[in-house]
Amino acid sequence: MKIYLECIPCFLRQALEASKMATRDPARRELAVREVLRRLGKISFRDKTPPEIGYVVHRVVRKVTGNPDPYKKVKDEFNRKAQRMYPSLKDKVEKSRHRLLTATKIAIAGNIIDFGPTSKFDLESTIREVLSSGFTIDHFKLFEKALEKAETVAYLGDNAGEIVFDRVLLEELEGKQITFVVKGGPHINDATVADAKFAGIHEIAEIKTVSNGEPGTGPRRNSKRFISWLKTRDVVISKGQGNYESLSEADANIFFLLRVKCPMIARDIGAPVGSTVVKSVKR
């Protein structure tokens, strides 16, 4: 998905929120926001996806504030919160008539734990709502069918906390060879290797990293190298907006599972803000 001009004010809001999480020093916060203004003033937006610009924004904030992981506190908070919810989430799957459907809905409900689009969300009410509704874009039957025959699965995680919800879905894929992909370093509240281990994902899947925009953290999500690897997997499960923005045009067997949280993604994907989506883009 290409970037829209509408993303720019949103990046400034993110820069402000990240700066406030990163430091209590008002002068440092102002410096960080000002540096983001300067950098965005220079970067070409052409042929860029929103996450590519987002990486620049959050890297600048980390650098100028001197805080390598501004969202550490909220990541830990939501990891713990989600961990406490895990038994009740498992219980919902156990009691359901369609385990994979319920587990898929739970994984998508967890996608509301996202400090990018807005820092205001209600996890509990989202779970209730998602479990009791259908998908606005509904390729679930294709998803189910694809998983039946799949031996290898790549699962692109999104946020800390959310990955406990992902674990519920992963546990329904027993017997398959699963690779779970997280960021190779901090970026907003995106899940990293530490978060994946906290959620116990390393016990059921191989962990792989992609770049957070910093050198040495893994391949870029929309790089040829990474997409070539995705194509070797029978099924790719892609969680959240950032993975959609990066890979909506990638040529692999991807199922995008997400909550629509931003008007530009709503326009691009064709479902309103607040929608729950299971979208196949097999070409």
Next chain:
Amino acid sequence: MKIYLECIPCFLRQALEASKMATRDPARRELAVREVLRRLGKISFRDKTPPEIGYVVHRVVRKVTGNPDPYKKVKDEFNRKAQRMYPSLKDKVEKSRHRLLTATKIAIAGNIIDFGPTSKFDLESTIREVLSSGFTIDHFKLFEKALEKAETVAYLGDNAGEIVFDRVLLEELEGKQITFVVKGGPHINDATVADAKFAGIHEIAEIKTVSNGEPGTGPRRNSKRFISWLKTRDVVISKGQGNYESLSEADANIFFLLRVKCPMIARDIGAPVGSTVVKSVKR
């Protein structure tokens, strides 16, 4: 009122909205937003009021898009809309038990016609709500008393369309020497001389201009020259957020009449977003 860092993403949103109103050319829109990023990256925010930065933002958009008045269409639309409502607004005053109170509420209800804080508002429901509620900050009795003895009144207008609502209040001030202040050139949907004339304000008040941030359009609102003049008036009626932001610390007999539409003004003035305020700051 000093600027908050929270104002920066909001200015970018304004730059985007103004650019979209100014031109259909996506390349020009991007150039304008990029130039705003660059300019804000360079300007010191210290000791600045939000309108001072806002002038820079909207001047850049006008210049880069080549459109001298991006909000012309919505200004005309709301002038006409308000003009059609004028008879029913007058009727509400005629039928009320407290004419000045009703006229004051009508003038404040009109303050919702503001394309700065957000371009989404509901004029009719705001009128109903304001007429049926009290003021969150209520210095109305002081206001009434001050007006009783006042011979000279300065009335600082805010937006096009809204000034038809102001006319309803101005007509309750018969016999006083009134000066109505508008912008000396276009800025967002702020009222200009043309709008004041459309609303017939020139028939009941002298018209005076303040700067829209461009040379030759009048004195700056927070300049010594302008505040000295305000001090020569028995009462100053100041409409809207922009006048509050510019003059909240001015040493004159000012009554601020406004709808609170932004969280930073809410924090500064001490009343939540959505409040209706009549605030005296006589020192």
